[in-house]
Amino acid sequence: MKLLLVEDEKQLSEALTQLLIKNHYSVDAVLDGESGLDCALTGIYDLIVLDIMLPKINGLEILKELRANEISTPVILLTAKGETSDKVQGLDGGADDYLTKPFASEELLARIRALVRRKGEIIPDNVLTISDFRLNLDTYELEGDSGSVRLTLKEYEILKYFMYRPNRAVSKDDLIVKVWGFDSEAEYNNLEVYISFLRKKLLHVGTKATISTLRGIGYKMEE
């Protein structure tokens, strides 16, 4: 998680940098608006902490420029006490949150956490996760610790069905109805072939999860 800190008061900048590093963020700190804008425009940051009062270019202009360039990195503005108009302008200009100096470290950390989280919610990652592997619903890819594979449509649908019901017995009939349709002529063997394919792919991406067979009952995905 990479943060950009744009703050000209050297002492405060260093203190915040220390604080953020201690909390496992990777931090780039710059001391004036011009450098701030340059860095911010790269778009590589997960979040920007931006002071408003800055030499050369002020924070609000940076923010405006950023949004004009369609960079949607979340921004927390730091404003001096009482400057309510800054706050309004800032939020109107696309800031995600603001903090009035002086503030408690915990306050800043909490807001950073909230924004980083919110970002995750705005762009919901369409991924189902079970133990040590993931099924990416957007790309039809099965992702594990030692790689990822494309799944075909049938493989995907079968695995998805399992992933909604981890550690539960699933009957072949139910699976066939869900994947091939209720009026399909698909035989058990069709499903069995795909289970075989899936097991290979699960192995290939290096997950510990397995599809175990329950003879006469069906299958069960075990984490």
Place this chain on the structure above:
Amino acid sequence: MKLLLVEDEKQLSEALTQLLIKNHYSVDAVLDGESGLDCALTGIYDLIVLDIMLPKINGLEILKELRANEISTPVILLTAKGETSDKVQGLDGGADDYLTKPFASEELLARIRALVRRKGEIIPDNVLTISDFRLNLDTYELEGDSGSVRLTLKEYEILKYFMYRPNRAVSKDDLIVKVWGFDSEAEYNNLEVYISFLRKKLLHVGTKATISTLRGIGYKMEE
């Protein structure tokens, strides 16, 4: 979790209501199609169990009306035996699942769980409990204080039969009919072998419950 039950056979309706309440669902039951549609249109239910043959408005029409009003509450249709065209129409019309009468309670519960789960909620496993051990109906596992074991299909069915009748005598003939089917050629010895298997597994998971033999009568599971 709020369910709507639309079923005109009063006896069945009441039986199902009891069953669902026992399984911790909150249930509204109505006896004709008109009321059914009114209730369903409120959209407050998490799932609807809908009979097809109904007075006033039939189930398929209710379903159609619902979907036309963009109400996407999951629907399980109840259909009389053999009415395949109903089934086809129903699933085409936006039903999520269907069940042919007569059906086992467990079957209905399982399908409700499956549909509700699809909405992303976590549903606890369905488990039968007797004194100090449990039969997990979703995983086919026997769970005790000192571990759990997989049961095979026959073991599972026999144990389930006992657990629905704790401390009661059970005849061998009944068990054989239930597990092997009424026209099976299974000998008493077949059952006896499985009782032996089960006793071992019960011991293994560390329960105090036992299956005692009643000479000339059958067996009894004692807590």
Place this chain on the structure above:
DNA sequence: TTTAGCTTTAAGATTAATTTAAGGTAAATG
């Protein structure tokens, strides 16, 4: 039309559940 990639079919191999069978144990009977 050709091609590539899925899906289905089919057949033989494998494996685990189930059944059979046989020898032993304990309860009931007389």
Place this chain on the structure above:
DNA sequence: CATTTACCTTAAATTAATCTTAAAGCTAAA
């Protein structure tokens, strides 16, 4: 007490379900 009968337990045999692979069949895109 002897004997019958029901039941238990184990291991081997059988059966049926499932696995796996390869090839054939499809379908949509090039």
